[in-house]
Amino acid sequence: QKEVEQDPGPLSVPEGAIVSLNCTYSNSAFQYFMWYRQYSRKGPELLMYTYSSGNKEDGRFTAQVDKSSKYISLFIRDSQPSDSATYLCAMKPGANNLFFGTGTRLTVIP
Amino acid sequence: EPEVTQTPSHQVTQMGQEVILRCVPISNHLYFYWYRQILGQKVEFLVSFYNNEISEKSEIFDDQFSVERPDGSNFTLKIRSTKLEDSAMYFCASKASGGVETQYFGPGTRLLVL
Numbered sequence: 353q354k355e356v357e358q359d360p361g362p363l364s365v366p367e368g369a370i371v372s373l374n375c376t377y378s379n380s381a382f383q384y385f386m387w388y389r390q391y392s393r394k395g396p397e398l399l400m401y402t403y404s405s406g407n408k409e410d411g412r413f414t415a416q417v418d419k420s421s422k423y424i425s426l427f428i429r430d431s432q433p434s435d436s437a438t439y440l441c442a443m444k445p446g447a448n449n450l451f452f453g454t455g456t457r458l459t460v461i462p
Numbered sequence: 463e464p465e466v467t468q469t470p471s472h473q474v475t476q477m478g479q480e481v482i483l484r485c486v487p488i489s490n491h492l493y494f495y496w497y498r499q500i501l502g503q504k505v506e507f508l509v510s511f512y513n514n515e516i517s518e519k520s521e522i523f524d525d526q527f528s529v530e531r532p533d534g535s536n537f538t539l540k541i542r543s544t545k546l547e548d549s550a551m552y553f554c555a556s557k558a559s560g561g562v563e564t565q566y567f568g569p570g571t572r573l574l575v576l
Contacts, residue, residue: 356504386564395466395553395567396505440505449495449518450565452505 355379358441358453367462371428375441375453378422382443382451385417387426390438390455399439400426431460464488466568468554474574478543483571485537485554493557494537495565496529498522498550505553511537544575 358375365371373387384403388396400415402408402424408415414427424443428435441453467486475481487494496508509519511529528540537556541548551572555565 388567393569395555395569397567398564401564442505449507449510449520450497450505451507454504 356441356443356451356453359456360454362457362459364459364461365431367431367433367460369431369460371426371431371435371458371460373426373428373439373441373456373458375424375443376422377424377443377451379445379451380419380422381445383446384444385415385424386442386450387413387415388440388442388452390440392437396440396442431458433460433462436460466554466556466566468552468568468571470571471569472572472574474576475544477546477575481541481544481573483539483541483552483554483573485539485556485568486535487537487554487556488558488566489535491556491558491566493517493559493565494529494531495555495557496539497553497555497567499553499570500547500550508539541573544573546575549573549575 355378387400389399390396402415405417405419412429416425436459438455438457440455442450469484494511497505499505507520509523510517526542530538551570553570554568557565
């Protein structure tokens with residue numbers, strides 16, 4: 353069974369802190385890994401997308417994938433109050449449908 | 463910027479009633495999806511749709527559910543006889559092509575079955 357595990361939090365950090373969000377998974381067939389951000393009463397919005405193992409950086413966001421450990425991470429540097437949202441990891445084996453984690457609720461305190 | 467839209471934003475219905483949730487995907491997209499998120503739980507895949515037919519569906523998507531693309535713009539999810547456990551946020555998503563391109567999500571319809 354395809355399983356994605358994510359600590360639901362909540363996580364509160366002061367403005368400017370480095371945030372680390374993580375997911376683990378059990379299905380080695382997953383090849384594509386995404387992080388979505390979801391504001392209250394909104395749909396998920398894609399933040400980062402990586403293929404297989406490695407790192408990807410986009411501004412203050414860095415996504416890491418370690419397929420050997422079945423572990424993915426999202427780092428947010430210099431966190432801002434506007435980063436307060438629920439962060440969802442999602443993954444898929446190919447051009448198929450997404451399997452989501454439960455989401456981690458992040459609050460960045462000014 | 464193009465976006466996926468969904469109507470209504472909220473729907474309250476009585477158990478056993480039929481509901482139709484509507485989505486307008488991004489105009490040049492070809493792949494369409496429905497997901498649901500029960501309060502406090504994961505976003506779960508329901509169904510994918512391409513070329514006017516279902517391409518994949520989950521165990522959740524039983525005979526009570528159906529999808530349709532009645533015209534060139536709308537994509538609908540029908541629940542024939544709603545149950546209490548159908549109460550959830552329903553998200554529509556669309557994707558441009560059959561590769562691994564990202565799915566763009568709508569804002570969701572919150573369905574409450576009483």
